Amino acid sequence: MNIRRLADHLNISIGTVSRALNNRPGVHPETLEKVLKAAAELGYVANQSGRSLRRGATNTIGFVIETGHPAHQSGDQFFYVVLDAMNLYLAEQRYDLVILPCHSADDPVEFLSRVIARGIVDALVMTATRRIDHRIAQLAKSKLPFMTLGRSETPGNYSWIDLDFEGVALRSVQEAVKLGHRRIAVGLPDNDVALGYHYKAGYLKGLAEAGIAVDESLIIRVPTSEMGGFSLGKQVAGMSDQPTALLLCSEVTAAGVYAAFGEMGVEAGRDISIVAFRENPLMRFLNPAPACFRIDLDALGTRLGETVLDLLSKDEQRNQRRGEIIPVEFMPGKSLQPPRGLQR
Amino acid sequence: MNIRRLADHLNISIGTVSRALNNRPGVHPETLEKVLKAAAELGYVANQSGRSLRRGATNTIGFVIETGHPAHQSGDQFFYVVLDAMNLYLAEQRYDLVILPCHSADDPVEFLSRVIARGIVDALVMTATRRIDHRIAQLAKSKLPFMTLGRSETPGNYSWIDLDFEGVALRSVQEAVKLGHRRIAVGLPDNDVALGYHYKAGYLKGLAEAGIAVDESLIIRVPTSEMGGFSLGKQVAGMSDQPTALLLCSEVTAAGVYAAFGEMGVEAGRDISIVAFRENPLMRFLNPAPACFRIDLDALGTRLGETVLDLLSKDEQRNQRRGEIIPVEFMPGKSLQPPRGLQR
DNA sequence: GCAACTTTCGTAAACGTTTACAAAACGGCC
DNA sequence: GGCCGTTTTGTAAACGTTTACGAAAGTTGC
Incomplete structure (x- = not known):
């Protein structure tokens, strides 16, 4: 069933049918109704390829993820929930979402070139944004609208x-300091994802506020994975001059840290306090429950959808490029206690 | 950059260029090479819409998921890992994967009608298959190739x-019986997803093998979610004639059961044995570690990709419709112990 | 009844491919 | 060179839309 058959069936020209179906002005209310009715009856829906070809737009949003990344295997449902929420919003707006997996072993620039050239999406959502991200410069040049999940220092519109x-x-630093901690370690990613820089900046700011000198040996870089967390836990627990608190910028590492602590006979909270990153439904089964931050992933997904469609809006107001920081909520947990000497 | 520009640049007709790029026979090796080289240099990639329109195929696979479902919020990364693996395989074969979310509140048949009519995918992977699934009859009629994750009793090609x-x-029953359990409860989904029937069938078979009479009060239906598991745990722990073992057909309920047991002062393994379903990276943080089954989700995802592309093959051998059962591996765990009276 | 509008509709071109078909070039042979 | 068969190339139609443009129909005012 194509538009020509529908038009013939109605004894109307395809132009009028198309206008009717697309709510274009200048079609008689009576014919409009007839067309809509017939389309519903015959189950006509415009073919997407034909429409895309003519309009030069596909009504599809691409979501670029890095695959082959260990965190994906580590029970991190972050992306899944976010994708789901975003997808739901996009579907309401009659947009499709296509996942574009760029394997970490592949060249991301070449990958994007193909995506751009094929014209399969109207806009892109990029993830795993780096502090300096070549993909941004590339996309900016390509005219394909895009947004990033995560800030980058690379300029671009x-x-x-x-x-x-x-x-x-x-x-996290403030909460730890409030309880008397002065020797606070931090686990950072060992690659250059942007979040690591921001997390470190907040950490340094907290130390400065509290008048604590920076000890480089307490800034530890590990892969963002359970194994990375395990290694981090071992390192920290094995230090001769143990820190009293450990801050984590990812929840996947938390599980590993707990496992390492368990093996070393170190108890989170009692021996070394921990502040994890994202609250996670399964986190409650870590014992003692880690202090962490609640993030509304549903809202994040929806905002991603809204923001990416804003890029495509004709409205000068809406399609303005903008940055947005999603707030988080601190959740106290048993893993954050006063340091050993101050415990009663 | 379109094929015409590329052809003009080479002083060649677009027909030849197209043939060259698509490995069609009857193009001079020399020109073939020239075309490929120029395409690479100028970054030409065929526009997907134009190609789809002409070919009547989109090189896109649709993955239909049910959203608005509580399990999605419950830290179940099952789909995510599967999607990732499938997507990786499809990308290798130059296929895109688009997620098609059907909200549980919407009419799935109407949803599919739109998907079919729009011609956005070459084939579909259906999930959350029901024992009697109307979508299957609909798809069978539509000629759109599809496969399901999960068997249905609805016939179709x-x-x-x-x-x-x-x-x-x-x-699970066998392992429990081996340890001396005779009073074995089972938690089943409260809707008609096909897996519930198969799980129950295996359960009944196990009881029959062991010569245990079926006690309907031990067959408990709850939503497949943490809350459902919580409710299940409460019910089982609160029974006057407690079962000595509880089998779970989903790992999301396991966390809830453990939480309920914790509140009721019941210890998994010691008081009531538990056999969960799928091994899950975060499951190791449940204490005591649940007995469960290991499933290679990566392999599952890849098989899904292979199977769905088989549907599109020209090869009579390959495009045969077939069913496949993914084997699983039993993982003993501390949550499965001999029943109370038999413990030493 | 007619001019001057406005509303509604039909026609045809265009989007970028692929491919059937015809035309051209080529090679071998007499 | 002329003929034939094969290889290679060019041409044009087709896929299903949307939309600019002009034509037709309808409305108003005189």
Whole structure:
């Protein structure tokens, strides 16, 4: 069933049918109704390829993820929930969402070139944004609208949404200091994802506020994975001059840290306090329950959808490029206690 | 950059260029090379809309998921890992994967009608298959190739892949019986997803093998969610004639059961043994570690990709419709112990 | 009844491919 | 060179839309 058959069936020209179906002005209310009715009856829906070809737009949003990344295997449902929420919003707006997996072993620039050239999406959501991100310069040149999940320092005309990693780190330090901690370690990613820089910035800011000198040996870089967390836990627990608190910028590492602590006979909270990053439904089964931050992933997903469609809006107001920081909520947990000497 | 510009640049007709790029026979090796080289240099990639329109195929696979479902919020990364693996395979074969979310509140048949009519995908992977599934009859009529993740009893010409729920339940019963359990409860989904029937079938088979009479009060239906598991745990722990073992057909309920047990002062393994379903990276933080089954989700995802592309093959051998059951591996855990009276 | 509008409709071109078909070039042979 | 068969190339139609443009029909005012 195509538009020609529908038009013939109605004894009407395809032009009029198309206008009717697309709510274009200048079609008689009576014919409009007839067309809509017939389309519903015959189950006509415009073919997407034909429409895309003519309009030069596909009504599809691409979501670029890095695959082959260990965190994906580590029970991190972050992306899944976010994708789901975003997808729901996009579907309401009659947009499709296509996942574009760029394997970490592949060249991301070449990958994007193909995506751009094929014209399969109207806009892109980029993830795993780096502090210096070549993909941004490439996309900016390509004219394909895009946004990033996570800020980058690479300039360009794009919107971004980021979690408040700096705020999280700052608050984590503040909460620890409030309880008497002065020797506070931090686990950072070992690659150059942007979040690591923001988290570190918040951490340094917190130390400065509290008048604590920076000890480089307490800034530890590990892969963002359970194994990375395990290694981090071992390192920290094995230090001769143990820190009294450990801040984590990812929840996947938390599980590993707990496992390492368990093996070393170190108890989170009692021996070394922990502030994890994102509250996670399964986190409650870590014992003692980690202090962490609640993030509304549903809202994040929806905001991603809204923001990416804003890019495509004709409305000068809406399609303005903008950055947005998603707030988080601190959740106290048993893993954050006063340091050993101050415990009663 | 379109094919015409590329052809002009080479002083060649677009027909030849197209043939060259698509490896069609009858193009001079020399020109073939020239075309390929120029395409690479100028970054030409065929526009997907134009190609789809002409070919009547989109090189896109649709993955239909049910959203608005509580399990999605419950830290169940099952789909995510599967999607990732499938997507990786499809990308290798130059296929895109688009997620098609059907909200549980919407009419799935109407939803599919639109998907079919728009011609946005070459084939579909259906999930959350029901025992009697109207979508299957609809798709069978539509000529759109599709497969299901999970068997259905609705007949139709389609391939399916399923986890061996029956085998899991049977093995679970066998393992429990081996330790001396006779009073074995089971938690089943409260809707008509097909897996519930298979799981129950295996459970009944196991009881029959062991010569245990079926006690209907031990067959408990709850929503497949943490809350459902919580409710299940409460019910089981609160029974006057407690079962000594509880089998779970989903790992999301496991967390809830543990939480309920914790509140009721019941210890898994010691008081009531538990056999969960799928091994899950975060499951190790449940204490005591649950007995469960290991499933290679990566392999499952890849098989899904292979199977769905088989549907589109010209090869009579390959495009045969077929069913496949993914085997699982039993993982003993501390949550499965001999029943109270037999413990030493 | 007619001019001057306005509303509604039909026609045809265009989007970027692929491919059937015809035309051209080529090679071998007499 | 002329003929034939094969290889290679060019041309044009087709896929299903949307939309600019002009034509037709309808409305108003005189």
